[in-house]
Amino acid sequence: MNFNSFKNKIENLKYAKLGGLDAQFKLAPKMRLKYDADKIRAKNPKRAAVLALFYPNKNNETCFLLTLRASYKGTHSAQISFPGGKIDKTDLSLKNTALRETFEEVGIVESSISVIKELTDVYIPPSNFLATPFLGYVSQKPTFNLNYEVDKTIEVLLKDLLNDCNLSSTNMNTSYMSNVEVPCFKLNDYIVWGATAMMLSEIKELLK
Template sequence: MKFDTFKSNLNSLKTEKLGGLEAQFKLAPGLRKRYDANKIRLSNPKKAAVLALFYPNKNNQTTFLLIERATYKGTHSAQISFPGGKIDKTDVNLQSTALREAYEEVGVIASEIEIVRELTSVFIPPSNFLATPFIGFVNQKPIFKKNYEVEQTIEVLLKDLLNDNSITTKLLTTSYMGKVNTPCFKLNNYIVWGATAMMLSEIKQLFNSSF
């Protein structure tokens, strides 16, 4: 999809009804489906926010940014995700959190980003976070400057996300989950699963409904 087409459809993207949990659960691990709204509330999750950043590549094709997190002793070590993190006391709201984290992790200046809309929050049981995604865009490809939390940046074509062949299942083993067949996206040969896949599932449905 050309970036001009993306921008010309932004009004539709802003007003289209979100798919919510129904869209997210198409790519949700079995562990996540065990948590209803009441169980999430009782978990008193920590608040976080992430940014799904869209921009034109050198061929003016609409792309978005994923990152591979650095390897560390923690729940989300080396996973593929959006830039983001937990809310800070200096953040005025979750949108500010998403913008601040994008700057800290990949060097994109907040004033250059136009936020399109907020999406449905995703509960992440292993780390007890409730993460709110925001769609945003910049008019030119940023010069990414990753910090110590980021192993690498990954540029994904929007058309690849919208291709149903990008959805698959994979037998995954993590520190908190044994061998389980898990729905996921395969994008640029990276396996994207868990909370990020749930967010992408809602984004995919939103774009398919809006464009």
């Protein structure tokens, strides 16, 4: 999709109805389906926020940013995610959390980002986080400056997300599950699954 076409959609996106859990659960691992709203509340999850950031590439095609997390001794080591992280006591809102974390992780200044809307919360059982995604954009391709939490940036064409041929499933082994088939997106030769895939599923429906 041409970035001018994407920008022309922004006003409609602001008021468009979200697909919510119905959209997210199309890409949810089976273990996530066990948690309803009451079970999530009982877990008293930690709060976090992420940013799905769209921008034009050098050919003016609409792209969005994913990151490959650095390897560390933790639940989400070396996984694909949006920039983001847990709320800090200095953050005025979850939107501020998403913007602050984006700056800290990939170096994009808050003032350059226009936030379009808040998306549906995603509960992440392995780390007991409730993450709020935000949809935003910048008008020019950013210059990325990565911190220690990020191994690399991944630039994905929006048209690849919208292409149903990139929906798939894969067998996963992680620190908290083994030999489990999960739905996923295959984007830029990366397997994108779990919470990030659930967020992308809602974004895909919104943009279609």
